[in-house]
Amino acid sequence: MKLYGAPNPAPNPRRVRIFLAEKGIDLPETPVNMMKGEHKSPDFKALNSLGQLPTLVLDDGAVIAETVSICRYLEELHPDPPLFGVTALDRAQIDMWIRRVEFQVQNPVRNFWLHAHPRTAALLTEYTDFGQSNVEAYGRALKWLDGELAGKTFIHGEAISMADICAETAIDFATWIGLERPPELANLAAWHERMAARPSSRA
């Protein structure tokens, strides 16, 4: 299989790399040059009509796009250590946390990036007021997540899961684009320190 990706700070390819590192799977990334728009080329869009990274192509040519779907597939091939849960309830609740992190935390980061960041202004039609409003939305989301982390080691409890990887990459990308994590959110700070201490965080 062939995993197409892109280097940091692109948060989605990083999510897969952290997942691979946590699982101990050796699957090198084939870089696609986003600066040159290679992910929007006809050749690449023949693989993934949305021109998005990461994209996984299996040996028989079948394509899996979408970060979480790629990781979900790799989890089935390499069940241990489990990052999507063990029991039906675990799996549902980790799925819930992945979605909550994506909708609550990742979405405002993405909206700020697309609509209020100088780097994207040259490329996209920005709606700056809307983009700026996501700074507050991101702050509210982190406060909510801080409360949810009270008494827990990881987002779904005692074991790391895909939900933690989603939150880590969103928050690190947010920091990179200038959205600071309020240091007074102590549960979140301790969780982030635990995540950053893992070798996978260097992916």
Next chain:
Amino acid sequence: MKLYGAPNPAPNPRRVRIFLAEKGIDLPETPVNMMKGEHKSPDFKALNSLGQLPTLVLDDGAVIAETVSICRYLEELHPDPPLFGVTALDRAQIDMWIRRVEFQVQNPVRNFWLHAHPRTAALLTEYTDFGQSNVEAYGRALKWLDGELAGKTFIHGEAISMADICAETAIDFATWIGLERPPELANLAAWHERMAARPSSRA
């Protein structure tokens, strides 16, 4: 177990009801009065800190929020007919399609609803220009989906899946808020007709 929901046109509770109808699962919905803000009450937020519907509470008190996660859990209890796929590749690709539908089709509908619809103007700070820009984004998404449906009966191929249910509810809700489906998108029209003809569409 107890399933909290709300009547139409709320699209997320409807996604679960269509899923239940397709699976033949008898699980009555306990309605929560969104007009009275019951989903944001302290009692309800003790179950689901985000105050969102649907929410599933198991007999032992465990809570599963998020539409797709609830359906994923019910799929494990009632595997037939499968709506999340049978093989590892199926499951990954249906997950991919769920995510593509949510990000590409559902997001612009939601953004238009939150930021440019008169019903929400009284309740929320709207960014109207941004909201309006989602009309075009929704149109682009439908055109893309129309192309992807060429030669297929359902979004993932020959069998209905959760991705179709997600697309159906998003598109029907869009119509309800005034975002019309362009009739010239013939693959999409034929697919929608197939979906609307199923008894589950009345859920």
